[in-house]
Amino acid sequence: MTNQIILSKLERLKNGQKPRVLDLFAGCGGLSLGFHAAGFEIGAAVEFDPDAARSHGLNFHDGDPKHSCAIDITETHPEDLVSKLELGPVPEAFDVIIGGPPCQAFARVGRSKLREVDAHPQAFIHDPRARLYKEYLRYVDAFQPLAVLMENVPDILNHGGHNVAEETCEILEAKGYVSRYTLLNAAFYGVPQMRERMFLVAYRREVADQVTFPEPTNWLVLPSGYEGTRAVALKTVGGLFGEVHSYVAPPVATPVQERAVTAEDAIGDLPLIKARELVAAGALKRGARRFDQFIPYGKKSKLSGYAQLMRSWPGFEASPDGLRDHVIRYLPRDYELFARMNPGDQYPEAYQHAVEMFEERLTAAREKGAALKEGSDEYQQLRDSIIPPYDASKFPNKWRKMWKDQPARTLMAHLGKDSYSHIHYDSLQARTISVREAARLQSFPDGFQFSGTMNPAFRQIGNAVPPLLSKALAQTIMATLQTRIAQLQEEHVGDRTAATV
Incomplete structure (x- = not known):
């Protein structure tokens, strides 16, 4: 059943349709804007803050009230979302899920807890730290996306004594995805800000067997504070948690590239x-x-x-x-x-x-x-x-x-x-x-x-993923999807040729 849903989504893309995105914990839409710029269709968003939700609806759905109201992910089932937006059957509604649960959701939630939360929907129902993670996974299960993007702070590599990014990859791998994560600094991607974040990308195995991250477009020498943050995070990856399978080193910027935007x-x-x-x-x-x-x-x-x-x-x-x-x-x-x-x-x-x-x-x-x-x-x-x-x-x-x-x-x-x-x-x-x-x-x-007004706008901006960095990630994901579509088209031509012979 799952394979048929995935193949149906790939067939839709092969017919020229845009990949449809669901943005969870969307904020005002930094991630959505980058994906929109890369050719994705922003299908829907889930955001708890009323001002941010209105901003998202205003920019991506012309202020449509159905897309502009706050949504509590802990009280909104995937079925409720698609029914409200009239998107048809749940598994067919979206092709890509993006977003990042607030980092508080992961505090002291270890590997065994994350697995139990995933396996048993009622487990830790009174623990808000685990609940947001549970809802994210539940949405992935329900919509069966071709690709997943998660974003969070570097501390998530050692959050409450656990490498949550690695643990997340383990769970996604068990669901049929190939998953990898790394650290990216926005200044290397044309953003005039030295913002370091963890990004995790996963593809269904029917789509790809490896994950890559975008190459930097800009160069600078990061101040010691940023290098120190990255070094601490990578130290935990390298030794604190034993063998790590899903981390990949960040692509390296070099002085031959354009200088960072000031x-x-x-x-x-x-x-x-x-x-x-x-x-x-x-x-x-x-x-x-x-x-x-x-x-x-x-x-x-x-x-x-x-x-x-x-x-x-x-x-x-x-x-x-x-x-x-x-x-x-x-x-x-x-x-x-x-x-x-x-x-x-x-x-x-x-x-x-x-x-x-x-x-x-x-x-x-x-x-x-x-x-x-x-x-x-x-x-x-x-x-x-x-x-x-x-x-x-x-x-x-x-x-x-x-x-x-x-x-x-x-x-x-x-x-x-x-x-x-x-x-x-x-x-x-x-x-x-x-x-x-x-x-x-x-x-x-x-x-x-x-x-x-001013204060909510500042908060929305500070919480957002820089759209230019999002766009770089989205373009890489789009290229992976297009590569798979091209392969399917070649296979289709080959099958027709063989049938003719």
Whole structure:
């Protein structure tokens, strides 16, 4: 029965139909966008966050309400999903499943637990860490895809004492797939961000007998922190868990390739937002940031190739009126401090700059006759208006001013809370990055729309897989499927020839 379903899907692709994708834990659609760009049809998505679900429906299904509502995968059976979307029989609905269960789902869930969860649907039903993994596997069982893509953080190679990627491959192998995983850094694939993630790809054995990963297109020397993260992850692969069958080394980037896309390449063409001037003019105030006003691009003599791509991405072209989501946080205490910081400065350096600023203003006030005694209310008010309250020894990575000539550091979902991890490199603007700048650093094109206000949009962007990296993976998967289709076509021609003879 299973083989017939797989062959039926291959026959459909052989007849010229696009592979249909189901995106689980889809977020706003970073993975979906990459697959869409590579020629896949985005059939459906499952996403729990309402704002992210609306974003996905808005961008891939023209805002169709059926595709824009939040879905709890723990309460939605595959049968319910296809019935709601009128997709026909469950096993025939999709050809590819992509996505990545949140990493919390895997904490301390070992090989024996994962196998039991897979084999017994009621096992560990009260354990949310295992439940999301169980649902992912259940969707794979129900839809019997030709290919599977999973994404997660590098720590999943040693999560709670277990190599979850290796264990996942074992389970998929038992289901009839050939599976491999590796670590890829987005900066090697044209993304202006040094984002390291684990990717697992699996094919039905009727489709392929090996897995490959895309070759890098860009080159840079990763900072020590990223190399260290990769080294730790690979150390666990190499010895902590004994024999490892499914890991493959990442494809190697070399200096002959194009240099990595820099932050300036990515956002240097966007309209200036001079935060201090806006505050002084009363044009920037506290309150929700909505995407209800266009900001014109303005003129720039020459766009980087990356900026051109972001403005002209097929199907997601920029609006001729400009940008709606080029909005920033209201952080009046810190704008002057941002201007003083040097590229690469983190919170300890920012804190020291703030102390110096406070001492300068304290001296100036005293020279004018102000009696600002240490410990007084006036003294403390002045100090609090300049110096951030965080302990510099406990939050070294909380702040960072970007370098303009390097890719940005990893964007996180925490962008939705404060954005201090990505302070604009331009001291004239002296601010944290805007929503659209965050989207550019993740490689979302300017025509991609985010539902909700500023904070939910930042969170969606930080949680996403960079679409350009997704596209590289999708193109490799598409090539594998097309190779198999070509083989089937040759076999069909051969059979007809033999019958004629």
